[in-house]
Amino acid sequence: LAKDNEINEAVLSELEEILIGADMGVGTTQKLLRALKADVQAQNHGEIDLLKEYLGEEIYKILRAPSEDFEPPHRPHVMMIVGVNGVGKTTTIGKLSHRLRQEGNKVLLAAADTFRAGAVDQLKVWGDRVGATTLSQQDGSDPAAVAFDAVRAGMARGMDRVLIDTAGRLHTKVNLMEELKKVKRVIDKACPGAPHEVWLVIDATQGQNALQQARMFHGALNLTGIILTKLDSTAKGGVAVGITDELSVPITFIGVGEKIEDLRPFASREFVDALLA
Amino acid sequence: QLSDKFHDILDHLKGRGKLTEDHIEQTLRQVRLNLLEADVNFKVVKEFCEQVKAKAMGSEVHQSLSPDKQFIKIFHQQLTDIMGVPQEISLQHKPPVVILLCGLQGSGKTTTAAKLARYFKEEKKRFPYLVPADVYRPAAIEQLKTLATRIDVPYYDTHPKDNPVKVCKKAVAIAEDRGYDLVILDTAGRLQIDKEMMKELGKIQSKVKVHQSLLVVDAMTGQEAVNVAKSFHDLLNIGGVVLTKMDGDARGGAALSVKYITGCPIYFAGIGEKVEDLEPFYPDRVASRILG
Numbered sequence A: 001l002a003k004d005n006e007i008n009e010a011v012l013s014e015l016e017e018i019l020i021g022a023d024m025g026v027g028t029t030q031k032l033l034r035a036l037k038a039d040v041q042a043q044n045h046g047e048i049d050l051l052k053e054y055l056g057e058e059i060y061k062i063l064r065a066p067s068e069d070f071e072p073p074h075r076p077h078v079m080m081i082v083g084v085n086g087v088g089k090t091t092t093i094g095k096l097s098h099r100l101r102q103e104g105n106k107v108l109l110a111a112a113d114t115f116r117a118g119a120v121d122q123l124k125v126w127g128d129r130v131g132a133t134t135l136s137q138q139d140g141s142d143p144a145a146v147a148f149d150a151v152r153a154g155m156a157r158g159m160d161r162v163l164i165d166t167a168g169r170l171h172t173k174v175n176l177m178e179e180l181k182k183v184k185r186v187i188d189k190a191c192p193g194a195p196h197e198v199w200l201v202i203d204a205t206q207g208q209n210a211l212q213q214a215r216m217f218h219g220a221l222n223l224t225g226i227i228l229t230k231l232d233s234t235a236k237g238g239v240a241v242g243i244t245d246e247l248s249v250p251i252t253f254i255g256v257g258e259k260i261e262d263l264r265p266f267a268s269r270e271f272v273d274a275l276l277a
Numbered sequence B: 001q002l003s004d005k006f007h008d009i010l011d012h013l014k015g016r017g018k019l020t021e022d023h024i025e026q027t028l029r030q031v032r033l034n035l036l037e038a039d040v041n042f043k044v045v046k047e048f049c050e051q052v053k054a055k056a057m058g059s060e061v062h063q064s065l066s067p068d069k070q071f072i073k074i075f076h077q078q079l080t081d082i083m084g085v086p087q088e089i090s091l092q093h094k095p096p097v098v099i100l101l102c103g104l105q106g107s108g109k110t111t112t113a114a115k116l117a118r119y120f121k122e123e124k125k126r127f128p129y130l131v132p133a134d135v136y137r138p139a140a141i142e143q144l145k146t147l148a149t150r151i152d153v154p155y156y157d158t159h160p161k162d163n164p165v166k167v168c169k170k171a172v173a174i175a176e177d178r179g180y181d182l183v184i185l186d187t188a189g190r191l192q193i194d195k196e197m198m199k200e201l202g203k204i205q206s207k208v209k210v211h212q213s214l215l216v217v218d219a220m221t222g223q224e225a226v227n228v229a230k231s232f233h234d235l236l237n238i239g240g241v242v243l244t245k246m247d248g249d250a251r252g253g254a255a256l257s258v259k260y261i262t263g264c265p266i267y268f269a270g271i272g273e274k275v276e277d278l279e280p281f282y283p284d285r286v287a288s289r290i291l292g
């Protein structure tokens, strides 16, 4: 971060700390501060609040999703939820199902985490809470088989939505990432074109590793959306900016708590304001 | 490689008297970026770099040691001083020894509870008793009971309507009664800013003689590791830390932040999802990993 500029060094340091402290990461922070220093307007107005506004605008440009042609959901509209361990996938599926149910959709949940203790029970509790059918098989059964059967059942029963819960897995585990690719292929076999959505869940309390997670999951599965959870914590989730900037996958929803209603559509303005607060 | 970067900056110092402030500053700039990229908290990085600078300033450049090696030595020493040495958790108390696990949501507490029970049963010949004290998360009780059954460790039969504080109290009484010498309390994940939930942990600690309160931290945690650790440490009597999900490729800067801010030993590292995937924490290995 070079010292060759009109903007006060102390102000730049303060801005840098805000961005780094929000988990924006060194790369994204340097990029944003370079843009700031290159901007003549910014150079002429050294006050931090004005500079923050400028930064906010730059971040907003990165996060603003291009206006998507909203594709009407297929019937059933199949959504696969993935991510590393403990980020909030199962809970998020519960919250999403609640929203979908409130919009009048018939929802089916697939308990394709056949590995972790209590995973199927956990999803079943959510299913019961929201009035969704939860399909599962024996512990240790093939997740792809669970997904296949659930999608077929969803089609047969006239479901509007099928949500597939998968086991948490670190992106560094090659065999587990292959398993996930297989689940995706098998879902397509059950219903050509499915899954219509593959959403990665990212935990806002995580640091820069979330960027690597996003890269690997995107490379393996071609993500269509990202959900950022635990924004009710003191973490700001700044890593989402780097992820969006690099991969252009839109952030769809944010998790703001552990209760069924603690899910909100992603609002980039609000997110940026909170980031720089 | 950080050591290569040091070499480039400091190589020309060979044969000179002292490490100059300017060269130290340049090198520290590299160090700073590297540590931030590893998720070490920026305040910790700032203080750490100031400490290294103070030690490096005016230290004589030895004839036998090139300046970059000299700097690395000082730097490494400072990092090692903070990270500490491997420490074994002390369970030297009149049985039953009570361990409490706490931390943020999803950090790995329930899995770690089972891992610790297995470890102490198999490696340390103890008779552990697992206590599901998370009555909030759907099927959390089932999760721990399933794991306990898998490793053939007895557990308290918690029901979702139970009061977690009462559960812990009753469980310890049962352990005393039945001669279990180690009680492991698994609690619900919670935010350090959730006053009611933090109070609940405080209540457990006051109603039950807890010998070791361990903070379970996800190795991928970002900048907030400092605030989380500080609050848990200040509000509760945290005696140690377990760092989970070390089997990924996160640099693990949270380890340095947590150690720096609390001074608490990191006793164990979770290195996988299976119940055997627990090992003692090796500070020097993690220090190298953080440095990249």
Ligand SMILES: Nc1nc2c(ncn2[C@@H]2O[C@H](COP(=O)(O)OP(=O)(O)OP(=O)(O)O)[C@@H](O)[C@H]2O)c(=O)[nH]1
Pocket (backbone or CB within 6 Å): A083, A084, A085, A086, A087, A088, A089, A090, A091, A092, A113, A116, A119, A166, A167, A168, A169, A229, A230, A231, A232, A233, A254, A255, A256, A257, A258, A262, B105, B106, B137, B189, B191
């Ligand atoms: N505070 C907060 N906690 C959350 C949020 N979303 C999920 N959680 C909690 O995070 C913990 C983990 O949630 P899960 O839904 O089990 O996460 P998961 O990704 O399915 O975990 P695995 O299947 O084990 O990989 C639970 O305690 C949830 O209640 C959120 O938005 N805010």
Ligand SMILES: Nc1nc2c(ncn2[C@@H]2O[C@H](COP(=O)(O)OP(=O)(O)OP(=O)(O)O)[C@@H](O)[C@H]2O)c(=O)[nH]1
Pocket (backbone or CB within 6 Å): A085, A086, A116, A168, A170, B104, B105, B106, B107, B108, B109, B110, B111, B112, B134, B137, B140, B187, B188, B189, B190, B244, B245, B246, B247, B269, B270, B271, B272, B273, B277
């Ligand atoms: N790869 C890996 N996964 C782990 C490790 N420890 C725990 N996990 C996984 O992380 C996820 C969360 O673990 P839990 O034990 O449910 O976490 P928790 O802290 O009890 O979660 P809450 O009770 O909801 O706060 C699960 O998928 C675990 O299998 C570890 O060391 N490595």
Ligand SMILES: [Mg+2]
Pocket (backbone or CB within 6 Å): A089, A090, A091, A113, A119, A166, A167, A168
């Ligand atoms: Mg899950």
Ligand SMILES: [Mg+2]
Pocket (backbone or CB within 6 Å): B109, B110, B111, B134, B140, B187, B188, B189
């Ligand atoms: Mg738990």
